[in-house]
Amino acid sequence: MMKLNRVAAIVLILLAVFSTGVLAQEAKGNALVLQTDFGLKDGAVSAMKGVAIGVDADLRIFDLTHEIPAYNIWEASYRLMQTASYWPAGTVFVSVVDPGVGTDRKSVVVKTKTGHYFVTPDNGTLTLIEESMGISEVREIDENINRLPGSSDSYTFHGRDVYAYTGARLAAKAITFEQIGPVVNREIVKIGYQKAVMQGDAVLGNIPILDIQYGNVWTNIDKKLIDALNIKKNDLLKVEIYNKGNRVYQGTIPYVNSFGDVPDGKPLAYANSLMQLSFALNMDSFSAVHKVYSGPEWTVKVQKVSK
Incomplete structure (x- = not known):
């Protein structure tokens, strides 16, 4: 009986310590x-x-x-x-x-x-x-x-x-x-840009950002749209990039897993860490070489090249 009482006491102490820790963590805020x-x-x-x-x-x-x-x-x-x-x-x-x-x-x-x-x-x-x-x-x-x-x-x-x-x-x-203050009963201010959409046998999208350290060009075209074009590894993509409606770049780029899948200095298309279509030059800056940048005014059109 004494052993059981001692075990019960230890359990109660542990529960109290745990509860105190949880409450302290909650009190810390976000x-x-x-x-x-x-x-x-x-x-x-x-x-x-x-x-x-x-x-x-x-x-x-x-x-x-x-x-x-x-x-x-x-x-x-x-x-x-x-x-x-x-x-x-x-x-x-x-x-x-x-x-x-x-x-x-x-x-x-x-x-x-x-x-x-x-x-x-x-x-x-x-x-x-x-x-x-x-x-x-x-x-x-x-x-x-x-x-x-x-x-x-x-x-x-x-x-x-x-x-x-x-x-x-x-x-x-x-x-x-x-x-904080009163509820705002209106829409927030929003910036217009090209959403990623299918257009026939092509996908239109936006270049929202650069992978700035390396000059890689990220789009908002996600994996679902890549799959909708039935794009597989080593397929060739026709890529056109526009700034305010003016074409800045046009080229044919292979779709691969990562940078080392192409020789140094060569272009590649890949799915970035957010699983969105991106373009790069292996060991070089796609942005600097081709004068391609990012923002709501930048758009891209991608088509799979028929074999």
């Missing part, structure tokens, strides 16, 4: 992920992190990137879409690419259908998040409540004064989503 076009040459990003730590010293803060090209709202939208689904529900993303800072553009927080949060100006940054995750609700930030105390006379650093502060409070559970 991760805060920052993205800007600020770069790291000055103290802007550090100031944002300082504001966040001032809200909660235990807050877990991570960087998505601070190297978005200046004012490039489209790339900000893409990088969020590329990254967000790999983070757990509840994660709070703060994205500040804000050429309209200090104007009447709206500052919002979006809750997606996946349970993620995005704090950003409503300037097109949320275009691809709406498509990839779906939007459950949008609230406009009430700056009378959710603004760094003492910053009301500052008009050019909302990333620090409004977005980092509000995002940190939400991630730390100092406020609820409902305390």
Whole structure:
């Protein structure tokens, strides 16, 4: 009997320790992920992190990137879409690419259908998040409540004064989503671009981004459309690339698994890490050699070459 009582006591202690750990983990709040076009040459990003730590010293803060090209709202939208689904529900993303800072553009927080949060100006940054995750609700930030105390006379650093502060409070559970501000009863601002679609025996799409380190060209044509064209390994593809309707590139490219499947300097088509059709030169930059870049104004047409 004494042994049974001792075992029961140990089990109760372990359950108590486990429960305490779970509650402590829940109390820590959610991760805060920052993205800007600020770069790291000055103290802007550090100031944002300082504001966040001032809200909660235990807050877990991570960087998505601070190297978005200046004012490039489209790339900000893409990088969020590329990254967000790999983070757990509840994660709070703060994205500040804000050429309209200090104007009447709206500052919002979006809750997606996946349970993620995005704090950003409503300037097109949320275009691809709406498509990839779906939007459950949008609230406009009430700056009378959710603004760094003492910053009301500052008009050019909302990333620090409004977005980092509000995002940190939400991630730390100092406020609820409902305390952000009023519900926005209109569509978010969206950037127009060529969706990936079948057109006869071809696929049309967009070049949303470059694999910037290597100059590879990524499209939004996914594996389902690749399969719809019945494209197999070593098939040849006729590729045409346009910028604002003007053809920049035309060529025939083999579809292979990876870069080493073709000789150095030769072109290849492949499915990238997001399982989307991409183009590269083995050991060289497709973008630099062919003057092909990315953005909503870049389109691509792909056809399988008949044997």
